[in-house]
Amino acid sequence: MTAVSMTVNGQIVSADIDPRTLLVQFLREQLRLTGTHVGCDTSQCGCCVVHVNGDALKSCTTLALTCDGAQIVTIEGLATGDVLHPMQAAFRENHGLQCGFCTPGMIMTAVELVRRKGANLDEHTIREELEGNLCRCTGYHNIVKAIAAGAQAMGAAAE
Amino acid sequence: MYEFAYHRPGSVSEAVSLAGDHADGKLLAGGQTLLPTMKQRLAGPSDLIDLSRIDDLRGISVKDGVVTIKALTRHVTVATSPEVKAAIPALAALAGMIGDPAVRNKGTIGGSVANNDPAADYPSACLALGATITTNKRAIKADDFFQGMFETALEEGEIITSISFPVADKANYQKFRNPASRYALVGVFVAKVGAHVRVAVTGAGSRGVFRVADFEAALEASFTPAALDGLAVPASGLNSDIHADAEYRAHLITVMAKRAVAAAA
Numbered sequence: 001m002t003a004v005s006m007t008v009n010g011q012i013v014s015a016d017i018d019p020r021t022l023l024v025q026f027l028r029e030q031l032r033l034t035g036t037h038v039g040c041d042t043s044q045c046g047c048c049v050v051h052v053n054g055d056a057l058k059s060c061t062t063l064a065l066t067c068d069g070a071q072i073v074t075i076e077g078l079a080t081g082d083v084l085h086p087m088q089a090a091f092r093e094n095h096g097l098q099c100g101f102c103t104p105g106m107i108m109t110a111v112e113l114v115r116r117k118g119a120n121l122d123e124h125t126i127r128e129e130l131e132g133n134l135c136r137c138t139g140y141h142n143i144v145k146a147i148a149a150g151a152q153a154m155g156a157a158a159e
Numbered sequence: 160m161y162e163f164a165y166h167r168p169g170s171v172s173e174a175v176s177l178a179g180d181h182a183d184g185k186l187l188a189g190g191q192t193l194l195p196t197m198k199q200r201l202a203g204p205s206d207l208i209d210l211s212r213i214d215d216l217r218g219i220s221v222k223d224g225v226v227t228i229k230a231l232t233r234h235v236t237v238a239t240s241p242e243v244k245a246a247i248p249a250l251a252a253l254a255g256m257i258g259d260p261a262v263r264n265k266g267t268i269g270g271s272v273a274n275n276d277p278a279a280d281y282p283s284a285c286l287a288l289g290a291t292i293t294t295n296k297r298a299i300k301a302d303d304f305f306q307g308m309f310e311t312a313l314e315e316g317e318i319i320t321s322i323s324f325p326v327a328d329k330a331n332y333q334k335f336r337n338p339a340s341r342y343a344l345v346g347v348f349v350a351k352v353g354a355h356v357r358v359a360v361t362g363a364g365s366r367g368v369f370r371v372a373d374f375e376a377a378l379e380a381s382f383t384p385a386a387l388d389g390l391a392v393p394a395s396g397l398n399s400d401i402h403a404d405a406e407y408r409a410h411l412i413t414v415m416a417k418r419a420v421a422a423a424a
Contacts, residue, residue, distance in 0.1 A: 044340075
């Protein structure tokens with residue numbers, strides 16, 4: 001067992017873990033933050049995307065120990081109290097989910113995308129950037145609409 | 160995953176020493192290939208030496224017509240670097256085609272080159288641009304570095320510290336993706352420096368990345384797509400799988416090489 005410490009959604013957490021522990025296992029099984037999902041477990045589907053020091057990463061393909069000292073944000077860390085993050089609100093408004101399994105990863109990917117490429121995102125850019133996030137329900141159409149709207153809302157909120 | 164002992168050195172020398180102490184250990188860079196391989200129990204290193212805290216191994220510099228990228232520089236950094244985009248746009252574009260955004264946020268150039276996956280993108284850029292791979296011990300020419308599928312000139316415990324790419328007059332990379340995995344079924348990197356042309360192919364060869372001497376000679380005579388008319392790499396020695404048989408890959412190599420020349424010219 002090896003000691004690890006990181007900040008998750010603003011709270012410092014420490015634990016002794018098996019070095020094999022993946023970040024997603026640490027989040028779900030140790031911290032019980034089960035909003036981050038495991039879909040494929042082979043870094044294809046993106047259901048496990050979280051932010052590590054601001055970067056969207058696949059937490060199924062990241063060792064928890066590598067994140068020692070890092071700042072982690074999961075889907076649970078986006079809302080402010082009962083007020084949804086603008087990207088979460090946009091997914092609801094635009095019917096950007098059906099079963100909801102991929103949604104946490106979609107939203108974490110989208111939020112980082114806006115930080116990297118700004119609030120004015122065209123459809124082509126959004127679809128390209130979703131290369132690493134799979135949805136088996138929606139056909140993506142409303143996800144793309146939701147991200148475009150969420151990006152605008154994030155831009156407006158930042159002004 | 161099989162059990163391993165975890166180490167997190169703070170310097171290259173410490174990492175080299177750890178690697179020397181643990182002959183069955185593995186170096187962990189971004190882990191975007193190694194960790195999935197370990198999860199599938201295709202690899203079971205006794206020790207994992209996590210290089211992520213060696214800040215000396217990050218950064219990009221351009222000097223005297225050479226782009227030097229340190230080993231732990233991530234794909235996203237290369238893809239978006241103004242220096243790389245200005246000096247070798249094809250290299251930045253290639254980095255932006257690897258994996259997906261989350262993979263590019265973690266995967267590193269050194270990890271890709273050291274692993275020498277037969278479908279990896281970077282080895283083709285190294286070979287076509289005539290890169291030099293620098294390790295803690297020596298400098299290795301790309302022509303000597305890639306030695307077969309997952310095989311390189313790296314010795315036990317040797318660590319890549321940087322990769323240097325001479326700036327080309329013209330260069331382009333064209334990738335025909337597997338529609339599911341998005342790995343290169345065939346990727347062709349073409350580079351022209353003065354009168355010299357180098358063509359490197361990834362994804363297709365059963366021994367990994369390789370150069371195509373016939374294409375290079377034809378393109379040195381005339382750097383046009385038409386110069387490759389009637390030329391083809393023999394299908395023998397190319398990968399054949401459910402996604403593409405060797406004949407199809409051979410066909411694609413000429414097609415992608417022509418596209419690369421058209422885009423570079």
